[in-house]
Amino acid sequence: MRSNAIDWNAIWKEQYDENLHCRDNGGCASIWESREKALDFLNQSREHPERILSIIDSLPVEAGSRVLDIGAGPGTLAVPLAGVAAHVTAVEPAAGMTEVMAEYAKEEGVSNLSVVRKRWEDLDPAVDLDGRFDVVVASYSLGMPEIRAAIEAMCEASSRWVYLFWFAGTTTWEQGLIDLWPALHGTEYHRGPKADVLFNVLYSMGICPNVETSQMEHTRRFPDLDAAVAEFREQYRVETPEQEKVLRNYLAGTLTENGGDLLLSGTTTRVKFWWEVNEWR
Template identity: 80%
Template structure:
């Protein structure tokens, strides 16, 4: 099949659906309904500050900027951005995430942050948003089956810039699933779509993005092996004692001692794609 005949949005959706079906979950937002998990995610992000700094320092933010943060999670970007911008609107569907984001904003004394508890696909711009926005950003939050429609809506919400952050290749946390899935579930793990497909979706709709690739270390810290097993049981869909033993043995070999803690670390390739909404068509 010739390149021009490939429907890259369909490629994205097929890979997205295969990943969701393989994992047996209801989508990216479904695992973050718990406030406890959301708080843990925020704490983990604070232990990996390079990712947050990399995103914020690469945005053209000023004191008069209006920013739309899509898939804002517990506010890891939205709250710091509100500290330097005029206004930030954070779109986040998960109840646990929005609750923790509100707490985080209060802790930091942020009052120029609006939180919209919806999926991006469900947004009514006239009712839910306070645009237009100088910058629209989706940072590692592209769990959207119809990525083309999502991107087109981002362009409509922006008066100038759109910034997307995603992954290239297999991330270090995915590698564990690749290694274990057949032993746990008797089938191959299906990875979700990556930055190569995303770039082609953009190109197919007339967007020629700037691209920057960065290798970053990703570290998870645990007080002991039991805590690590408890953390990953849901992610690996572990439900039987036999499956738990497989996971335990894998983590015992993968974790490294660091003082009184155990670390699970590895490198991930992160990709930034950005463009001016009227500058690349």
């Protein structure tokens, strides 16, 4: 790389740190320590099984495949993938997520799933993983400050394919944060790094990935306004009655009524990157 080239890894880390400072929650894994939140996440995912199936169908997973799922959450992908592959190893640090994943796997009769309860950044492949995997996938789980090192480790863990799924532009759930943060906290809300930075990190590493984008409707349903306020109070760091009033007024003007419930809807652009590691090595 030329000395005057842009350091895309540094840009990713800067945007990651700025976003983390806004959220002030100790990182991505910390918010999923709660079993209740992890179960809610899984239930929301299972309301749209076609989305999970579309991801699984896009992966080159066969009966004899060994798959590594990084940031597996409550097993949204890992458990159904285990029904196709020979074995799935899930990397997931959060206690709530791993507890719910174990319950989900038992419910589905899955026995070929193992879990490594660590952050990807803290994992030692030689100690924690059993050889290389046919497919390594990180599905919307790239909350990693040193993304270049994380991707290099993914490539080393794969014998053939790496698949990354991430977001482009402002997501539905970020828009409200951007709208309200100045009124709530007196500062601008900083989004985390998106697919444009990720592509440039990959390209700077000599990886020319395949790229595919898709649009996804994202909808949250609430029985009433109080439930919506309770849902977003922690995420928006609402601590005072004045802040709660700002949030309540915003949601009252944003939510739409449908069948007696209140909906928060929007469209999010998702991006899939994938490449063969043998072409990169």
